[in-house]
Amino acid sequence: MKASVAAKLASLVSRARELDALLADPEVTANLDNYRRLSKEHADISPVVARYGDYAAAEADVAAAEEMARDPEMRDFAEGEIREGRARLEEIAADIQRMLLPKDPNDERNLFLEVRAGTGGDESALFAGDLFRMYSRFAERNRWQVEVVSESPGDAGGYKEIIARIAGQGAYSRLKFESGGHRVQRVPATETQGRIHTSAATVAVMPEADDAGGVEINPADVRVDTYRASGAGGQHVNKTDSAVRLTHLPTGIVVECQDARSQHKNREQAWRVLAARIKDKQVREQQAKEASERKSLVGSGDRSDRIRTYNFPQGRVTDHRINLTLYKIDQIMDGDLSELTGALMAEHQAELLASLAESP
Numbered sequence: 001m002k003a004s005v006a007a008k009l010a011s012l013v014s015r016a017r018e019l020d021a022l023l024a025d026p027e028v029t030a031n032l033d034n035y036r037r038l039s040k041e042h043a044d045i046s047p048v049v050a051r052y053g054d055y056a057a058a059e060a061d062v063a064a065a066e067e068m069a070r071d072p073e074m075r076d077f078a079e080g081e082i083r084e085g086r087a088r089l090e091e092i093a094a095d096i097q098r099m100l101l102p103k104d105p106n107d108e109r110n111l112f113l114e115v116r117a118g119t120g121g122d123e124s125a126l127f128a129g130d131l132f133r134m135y136s137r138f139a140e141r142n143r144w145q146v147e148v149v150s151e152s153p154g155d156a157g158g159y160k161e162i163i164a165r166i167a168g169q170g171a172y173s174r175l176k177f178e179s180g181g182h183r184v185q186r187v188p189a190t191e192t193q194g195r196i197h198t199s200a201a202t203v204a205v206m207p208e209a210d211d212a213g214g215v216e217i218n219p220a221d222v223r224v225d226t227y228r229a230s231g232a233g234g235q236h237v238n239k240t241d242s243a244v245r246l247t248h249l250p251t252g253i254v255v256e257c258q259d260a261r262s263q264h265k266n267r268e269q270a271w272r273v274l275a276a277r278i279k280d281k282q283v284r285e286q287q288a289k290e291a292s293e294r295k296s297l298v299g300s301g302d303r304s305d306r307i308r309t310y311n312f313p314q315g316r317v318t319d320h321r322i323n324l325t326l327y328k329i330d331q332i333m334d335g336d337l338s339e340l341t342g343a344l345m346a347e348h349q350a351e352l353l354a355s356l357a358e359s360p
Contacts, residue, residue: 002015009052012048012266013052016045016046019038019041019042023035023038023042028141030184039106054092055092055093056090058090061085062085062086068081069082070158076171104173107176108169109171110172111165112205113126113135113204115159115201116128116203116302117160117201119200126158127158127182128159128160129157132159133335135175137333138336144168144169150273165208165274173345177348178203178306178307179204180202181307182310183308186313204274209279213277217274218247221249222247222248224249226319228241243258244256244258247309251281253277253281307319307321312329312331316329317329319343319344321347322343
């Protein structure tokens with residue numbers, strides 16, 4: 001184990017002991033906010049400390065086996081124990097390295113999902129609708145909540161644009177690598193000669209900002225417009241100015257919400273989406289500054305990047321960032337994304353481990 005990792009573990013063990021003592025102190029735990037903060041820190045580091053205990057125990061087992069190997073009568077047995085013990089040490093060390101990787105502070109947040117039709121006309125809007133259904137089904141499989149914030153239906157079905165809030169444990173961590181360009185190759189329903197068409201849509205996944213999210217918006221920088229919503233909704237849609245449009249003047253970001261029946265609800269949703277978009281813009285600007293040093297393979301989520309192709313005639317889905325092709329397009333379009341998202345998370349983790357290995 002690297003000296004830097006060992007030093008980090010020793011520090012965590014020491015801190016865990018301090019937290020044990022603090023959480024046992026009635027004066028400390030009387031303050032609920034303090035108690036929650038310390039409990040969360042304890043919960044975060046306890047698994048690493050426990051795994052380090054496993055490593056120490058395995059080291060002791062190897063040392064005992066090496067001592068046993070000095071006895072000629074026990075040597076064969078002891079050498080087998082040494083091999084197994086060293087393999088276990090390598091396994092535990094790898095686990096510890098993964099556990100020590102820097103955590104994305106947004107991983108446990110809810111998110112806003114935006115799907116927009118790109119090139120391809122009506123077929124692109126239909127594909128955007130298929131992508132939104134795919135993500136909705138994936139959310140259902142994970143028991144996450146999906147709430148449509150704004151939608152602009154396509155002329156022949158699907159969506160020109162749709163924005164939804166997805167709420168649930170670990171939602172952002174599972175979907176954050178979906179941002180980018182998605183391409184489809186298939187025979188459109190309107191194609192009479194059976195020709196394969198190529199269309200595209202873009203996906204944006206943004207963590208939901210909260211009051212502590214570091215996003216400060218000066219109300220003076222935002223122009224608020226209200227207007228009558230269009231589309232389905234009956235007489236209410238035509239009689240009240242319930243739709244809300246926010247324009248953030250410094251960045252030019254525009255957010256429109258009209259799906260809720262009340263202006264208050266639409267205004268609230270629009271502010272939340274605006275905060276998420278501003279935070280997303282800040283993060284991407286920071287990533288652009290760091291790109292010259294090292295650009296993450298799967299973490300950039302550049303909207304202009306073509307990240308995935310869905311080829312219906314061949315029944316395959318290919319993620320171009322990690323060169324992964326799966327011949328299960330029907331299952332994937334029905335929300336079975338676990339293999340894809342798991343592979344992307346594993347690749348990102350491998351990159352972080354490689355970066356950690358390169359550091360002194």
